[in-house]
Amino acid sequence: MNTLLLHNATLIDGTGADPRPQTSVLVEDGIIRRVASAENIGRPSEGRVIDLAGMTLMPGLTDAHVHFGAVGVNSLTASSPDDNLTTYVISVIENIELALQEGFTTVRDAGGLDPAFARATEEGLIKGPRILPSGSPLSQTGGHGDRRGRYDENPIRSVPGILAAPVLVDGPESVRAAARQQLRLGASQVKVMASGGVMSPIDALESVQFTVDEMQAAVYEAEMAGKYVLAHCHTSPSVNNALAAGVRSIEHGSILDEETAKSIVEHGAFMVPTLLVMEVLAKSAEAGEIPHYSQMKLRQVHTQMPVSVDLAAHAGVSLGSGTDILGARQSGRGAELSLKARVIGPMDAILSATRTNAQLFRMENRIGCVKEGMEADLIAIAGDPLGDIDVLADGDNVRLVIKGGQVYKETI
Ligand SMILES: [Zn+2]
Incomplete structure (x- = not known):
């Protein structure tokens, strides 16, 4: 099994819920298996752990x-x-x-x-x-x-x-x-x-x-x-x-x-x-x-x-x-989200580029939010996009990119 633990981030899960500090996400074979507090998640016996302290984890x-x-x-x-x-x-x-x-x-x-x-x-x-x-x-x-x-x-x-x-x-x-x-x-x-x-x-x-x-x-x-x-x-x-x-x-x-x-x-x-x-x-x-x-x-x-x-x-x-x-x-x-946030606010701008697009694509059961059973499309951001949505406008602030459980960028 291919296991990846994304550890101790602030999670914006793409459902519209408030951000969850000190949260970890366990990925197994490309699928999100568990979302839990960093304390309770437990370390997997094999696979990688990526420490995301101070970063924001979001749906791709x-x-x-x-x-x-x-x-x-x-x-x-x-x-x-x-x-x-x-x-x-x-x-x-x-x-x-x-x-x-x-x-x-x-x-x-x-x-x-x-x-x-x-x-x-x-x-x-x-x-x-x-x-x-x-x-x-x-x-x-x-x-x-x-x-x-x-x-x-x-x-x-x-x-x-x-x-x-x-x-x-x-x-x-x-x-x-x-x-x-x-x-x-x-x-x-x-x-x-x-x-x-x-x-x-x-x-x-x-x-x-x-x-x-x-x-x-x-x-x-x-x-x-x-x-x-x-x-x-x-x-x-x-x-x-x-x-x-x-x-x-x-x-x-x-x-x-x-x-x-x-x-x-x-x-x-x-x-x-x-x-x-x-x-x-x-x-x-x-x-x-x-x-x-x-x-x-x-x-x-x-x-x-x-x-x-x-x-x-x-x-x-x-x-x-x-x-x-x-x-x-x-x-x-990502500057689209900054511009949209000026009109509808940062959370709704983020939801439009995660949950709503997933519904539009008829893929809401696979992507668009961080929940157990969803495909592991995840990104980690240096900064807090809800406090300062402009961090998303610069792709360099996206430090970790995972698609289908596979890491495509890691500049942490
Ligand atoms: Zn066009």
């Missing part, structure tokens, strides 16, 4: 909106398959490995990452988090996934097994076929673009994309496969369309009204705000690093998103946690 963090494949800041994937694919693959692997080193043990890719990377990670060939890939996002012609210049007829092509470019589809039957194809390629859930976006060249942010019928076709196919649909939505009309189609996960929700927030609750859907990317893009905009059209659209959502998070929280919306950060060498992912 999760990110419901990553784009590991978006290694170019201005594109959802590499700009074209003519780019150096070797460089692309290496950059993607670097993004995956950095996320685990920063304490993220499960992530959902919101489009662009080929599911082959998730399989290679599961096989242990890449030292990364558990990855739930969406594969290619589905977009209408001229929608958020349409990255062509106005007079360019050739969409970015996917490279199967390496690069999952957006697919442009119009009409319910085309959407249905595209959803089936993504599920075939290994998508854990299907991503659709239901509104305009900041980084796309042609569409207005408030444009409403896909008809309810079109999205329903994707929802039906996902549900028949035991899966669900997530939809990129910045505005309330697009959220309402997505909800009417049965979409389960609303991404961004940047400009939300109260009625729509209530409707998310009534539909039993989740919302995944992405505060960090807005901050990062705002800095890029100041430095003139993003195109003019993106700067204009960013202004519409940047200051509005925290207001919408507050409104959603008060309406009782289940708030997941996502970063949406782009580019090569993606880091500082």
Whole structure:
């Protein structure tokens, strides 16, 4: 048996309970077997003991909106398959490995990452988090996934097994076929673009994309496969369309009204705000690093998103946690929790990135809290995230990372 005792930490268990000082967690063969006071746990006869005095032990963090494949800041994937694919693959692997080193043990890719990377990670060939890939996002012609210049007829092509470019589809039957194809390629859930976006060249942010019928076709196919649909939505009309189609996960929700927030609750859907990317893009905009059209659209959502998070929280919306950060060498992912905490407080920010995301992933019986019988995804933090949530913004403060009982980082 493989035994590991994580000894004498302050435990934030991911259930919302108060932190428990001087607590120990016993891990056996990748599963949490016992959680008890440091005095009562008893030393195992074999295996390792890691002393965590003065540190905070938590469930591994999760990110419901990553784009590991978006290694170019201005594109959802590499700009074209003519780019150096070797460089692309290496950059993607670097993004995956950095996320685990920063304490993220499960992530959902919101489009662009080929599911082959998730399989290679599961096989242990890449030292990364558990990855739930969406594969290619589905977009209408001229929608958020349409990255062509106005007079360019050739969409970015996917490279199967390496690069999952957006697919442009119009009409319910085309959407249905595209959803089936993504599920075939290994998508854990299907991503659709239901509104305009900041980084796309042609569409207005408030444009409403896909008809309810079109999205329903994707929802039906996902549900028949035991899966669900997530939809990129910045505005309330697009959220309402997505909800009417049965979409389960609303991404961004940047400009939300109260009625729509209530409707998310009534539909039993989740919302995944992405505060960090807005901050990062705002800095890029100041430095003139993003195109003019993106700067204009960013202004519409940047200051509005925290207001919408507050409104959603008060309406009782289940708030997941996502970063949406782009580019090569993606880091500082934990800053999403700092930004969220300014609106809903540190404990709720932590819960959104542990318990709520686990529910969204339908993995709440496996991950998201530190309880007997759960998989041993655990991190130790130098500092007290409830007293100072900003400690999570710097990945160097994550001193111990354990996924499935295996130690991937130890800088204690
Ligand atoms: Zn995104």
